[in-house]
Amino acid sequence: MDLALDAVTVEAAGRKLVDALSLKAGDGEVVGLVGPNGSGKSTALRCVYRVLTPSAGAVLAGGTDLSGLSNRDSARLVAAVTQEAGADLDFTVADVVAMGRFPHHPGNRALSERERDLVHRCLERTGVAQLAGRGILSLSGGERQRVLIARALAQEPRILVLDEPTNHLDVRHQVELLSFLRSCGLTVLVALHDLNLAAATCDRVAVLHDGRLAAAGPPAEVLTPDLVRRVFGVTPVVVTHPVTGAPQLLWTFTDRGGSP
Numbered sequence: 001m002d003l004a005l006d007a008v009t010v011e012a013a014g015r016k017l018v019d020a021l022s023l024k025a026g027d028g029e030v031v032g033l034v035g036p037n038g039s040g041k042s043t044a045l046r047c048v049y050r051v052l053t054p055s056a057g058a059v060l061a062g063g064t065d066l067s068g069l070s071n072r073d074s075a076r077l078v079a080a081v082t083q084e085a086g087a088d089l090d091f092t093v094a095d096v097v098a099m100g101r102f103p104h105h106p107g108n109r110a111l112s113e114r115e116r117d118l119v120h121r122c123l124e125r126t127g128v129a130q131l132a133g134r135g136i137l138s139l140s141g142g143e144r145q146r147v148l149i150a151r152a153l154a155q156e157p158r159i160l161v162l163d164e165p166t167n168h169l170d171v172r173h174q175v176e177l178l179s180f181l182r183s184c185g186l187t188v189l190v191a192l193h194d195l196n197l198a199a200a201t202c203d204r205v206a207v208l209h210d211g212r213l214a215a216a217g218p219p220a221e222v223l224t225p226d227l228v229r230r231v232f233g234v235t236p237v238v239v240t241h242p243v244t245g246a247p248q249l250l251w252t253f254t255d256r257g258g259s260p
């Protein structure tokens with residue numbers, strides 16, 4: 001299912017945190033949202049998973065304006081893995097993942113056999129099945145992150161929104177997660193700080209700068225030294241990955257800090 005942000009604007013404290021952002025992710029496409037700290041990535045994503053209501057503009061899933069749907073109905077379409085989705089109560093890992101089924105339930109009925117199987121498959125897919133009986137609060141940051149991804153998958157969404165999902169993950173789990181995002185068949189909008197991970201895994205990247213779209217397109221077209229210098233204030237050397245052909249950015253460190 002395709003996802004479109006149509007001139008989304010978010011205003012707070014007399015300031016436009018996101019300014020007329022238009023962005024599209026086609027069905028099954030992986031789109032990366034990158035940009036400096038405070039550029040509005042999380043704010044834009046919050047509009048997609050409906051924690052924030054845009055001051056203007058709309059978010060459309062499959063052409064339907066999400067603001068016209070109930071929270072339950074939009075949660076059947078869009079699942080989110082967010083930075084703030086921690087855990088306050090010490091539910092078991094299996095319970096947390098089972099909560100992903102909530103949008104599909106009219107009430108508090110028990111999970112069906114199919115749903116129990118699904119929860120188990122999601123636990124296995126994210127490599128946390130062996131933690132199923134553990135309390136969520138006892139997990140490491142990376143383990144907890146993978147549980148939250150399992151919960152999002154158990155939601156059986158059409159669109160997956162992830163805010164910095166590689167935070168806390170070791171390199172193997174970063175590679176596994178991003179490979180999975182490429183192969184899962186869902187439409188994915190993912191905010192990433194690591195431009196090389198974005199370049200390696202995203203069909204297209206969108207660059208936010210001060211709440212506005214600075215550029216969008218295939219990584220090789222967008223992540224140029226000039227664009228990166230203008231937006232991030234450091235100049236990379238861009239090389240081509242010898243195996244995948246993806247652009248990869250190399251940084252030069254000076255003894256005075258900053259990039260030449």
Ligand SMILES: Nc1ncnc2c1ncn2[C@@H]1O[C@H](COP(=O)(O)OP(=O)(O)OP(=O)(O)O)[C@@H](O)[C@H]1O
Nearest residue numbers: 012013017035036037038039040041042043044193
């Ligand atoms: N409720 C709010 N009121 C006022 N300003 C806010 C509010 N929420 C966010 N901001 C500001 O909006 C800007 C964008 O924040 P946002 O979290 O979207 O950026 P980001 O690109 O995700 O940053 P980071 O890379 O640091 O996570 C920041 O300057 C932030 O301080």
